[in-house]
Amino acid sequence: MYPNITGKIRSDRGGDGAFGAPRAKIVHGATVRYLHKGVDFALKFGDPVFSPCAAQVVRISRPYTSEAYSGLMFAAKRMEFKMWYFQPLDNIVGSIVREGEVVGHAQAISKKYLKQGVTDHIHFEISVIDPMIIFIGEITR
Numbered sequence: 001m002y003p004n005i006t007g008k009i010r011s012d013r014g015g016d017g018a019f020g021a022p023r024a025k026i027v028h029g030a031t032v033r034y035l036h037k038g039v040d041f042a043l044k045f046g047d048p049v050f051s052p053c054a055a056q057v058v059r060i061s062r063p064y065t066s067e068a069y070s071g072l073m074f075a076a077k078r079m080e081f082k083m084w085y086f087q088p089l090d091n092i093v094g095s096i097v098r099e100g101e102v103v104g105h106a107q108a109i110s111k112k113y114l115k116q117g118v119t120d121h122i123h124f125e126i127s128v129i130d131p132m133i134i135f136i137g138e139i140t141r
Helices: none
Strands: 022-027 030-035 039-042 048-050 055-061 071-076 079-084 086-088 102-106 121-129
Touching (some): 055 079, 071 086
Antiparallel strands (some): 039 121, 055 071
């Protein structure tokens, strides 16, 4: 199950939302290049955001400390992941969600990156994973 309805990955004037896509940012006047650590799934402002697997909602997670964009941190079997740029449902923290369950609605992240041409999307990133899943062949129950 994808966090969006189509499974489409963002690709726009602002770049490619695929895992490992090249990125650049300015830090203290210098350009720092790095690789994208997650996957950006395309959707529109207000679209429902789905849990990609059964998981416990651990906490609210914010990609930027000084802005209103938000998302959630999840704990699933053998991994932890976060999703950003959506407004979580009220009182969802602490809940156990099923695969495909709506966990919130997309925010308008395109407003932050208007000049760069980045379209609305949600960011999905695995933050902790048990390497044993390679050997035992399971990610979720």
